[in-house]
Amino acid sequence: MARVTLITGGTRGIGFALAEALLGNGEQVAVTGTSTDGVMRAEHALATACGDPGRIAGIVCDVRDPASAELAVRTAAARFGGLDALVNNAGVGVGVPISEMPHDEWNRIIGTNLTGVFNCCKAAIPVLRQRGGGWIVNVSSLASKNPFIGGAAYCASKAGLNAFSEALMQELRTDNIRVTYVLPGSVATGFNNRESDAGAEWKLHPEDVAQAIVDVLNHQARSLPSRVEIRPSRPQKN
Numbered sequence: 001m002a003r004v005t006l007i008t009g010g011t012r013g014i015g016f017a018l019a020e021a022l023l024g025n026g027e028q029v030a031v032t033g034t035s036t037d038g039v040m041r042a043e044h045a046l047a048t049a050c051g052d053p054g055r056i057a058g059i060v061c062d063v064r065d066p067a068s069a070e071l072a073v074r075t076a077a078a079r080f081g082g083l084d085a086l087v088n089n090a091g092v093g094v095g096v097p098i099s100e101m102p103h104d105e106w107n108r109i110i111g112t113n114l115t116g117v118f119n120c121c122k123a124a125i126p127v128l129r130q131r132g133g134g135w136i137v138n139v140s141s142l143a144s145k146n147p148f149i150g151g152a153a154y155c156a157s158k159a160g161l162n163a164f165s166e167a168l169m170q171e172l173r174t175d176n177i178r179v180t181y182v183l184p185g186s187v188a189t190g191f192n193n194r195e196s197d198a199g200a201e202w203k204l205h206p207e208d209v210a211q212a213i214v215d216v217l218n219h220q221a222r223s224l225p226s227r228v229e230i231r232p233s234r235p236q237k238n
């Protein structure tokens with residue numbers, strides 16, 4: 001039976017590259033994003049790339065909203081007959097000093113990167129249990145352990161996600177649900193409204209992070225790589 005994976009924030013960047021990789025392996029994938037246009041474009045592009053529209057579902061979902069997260073999990077499971085893996089990839093960040101950060105920006109970052117993961121996990125755990133087990137992969141960041149000026153909200157959200165993931169891993173492994181968190185370094189995507197990655201050849205490509213996640217998902221049932229760090233092999237010197 002082909003694995004069913006729900007990827008939050010799968011309409012571009014790392015999540016999109018992961019969807020492409022899983023579909024390329026003959027698997028079934030649901031991707032989410034908040035923008036309807038973005039979801040439709042991603043669904044079309046992924047269906048065209050894999051040549052089988054029956055294995056890809058695009059779902060509009062805001063992970064900050066518990067009801068929306070619940071609906072996304074249910075929709076993916078109904079479409080493919082169950083769920084084997086949840087990849088909490090949706091994330092946002094801005095580089096703003098705390099003294100200048102509006103409250104709603106703080107809430108958007110923590111709401112997406114931390115509470116959004118809680119919302120999706122809470123919705124997915126019963127569905128994974130029904131299946132007899134599965135995976136939850138949380139996409140964190142090396143910024144979680146390397147805080148920087150202007151990154152207080154982002155770094156805190158990802159550091160919180162690391163602790164959340166460690167606790168959840170212990171909570172769920174007896175249910176045969178494995179929890180992993182992945183900490184990428186700089187990845188060449190449009191994250192944080194970056195318009196161009198010109199001159200950023202040294203960065204990871206989204207496909208590199210996707211490959212690390214695919215490798216995790218393919219581990220033997222007895223094996224749980226619970227924390228994975230991935231960084232550019234030759235970082236730019238400042």
Ligand SMILES: NC(=O)c1ccc[n+]([C@@H]2O[C@H](COP(=O)([O-])OP(=O)(O)OC[C@H]3O[C@@H](n4cnc5c(N)ncnc54)[C@H](OP(=O)(O)O)[C@@H]3O)[C@@H](O)[C@H]2O)c1
Nearest residue numbers: 009011013014033034035062063090091141186187189191
């Ligand atoms: N790029 C890097 O250098 C880097 C490094 C380390 C870790 N990461 C982490 O990797 C993950 C993916 O980053 P990326 O660079 O691929 O980002 P990206 O290219 O900006 O893509 C972000 C995705 O998340 C979705 N999204 C944003 N807010 C959402 C919400 N509230 N609910 C549902 N979906 C939402 C976006 O769709 P919509 O716009 O339609 O909502 C989009 O599909 C993030 O968690 C990020 O923190 C990135």
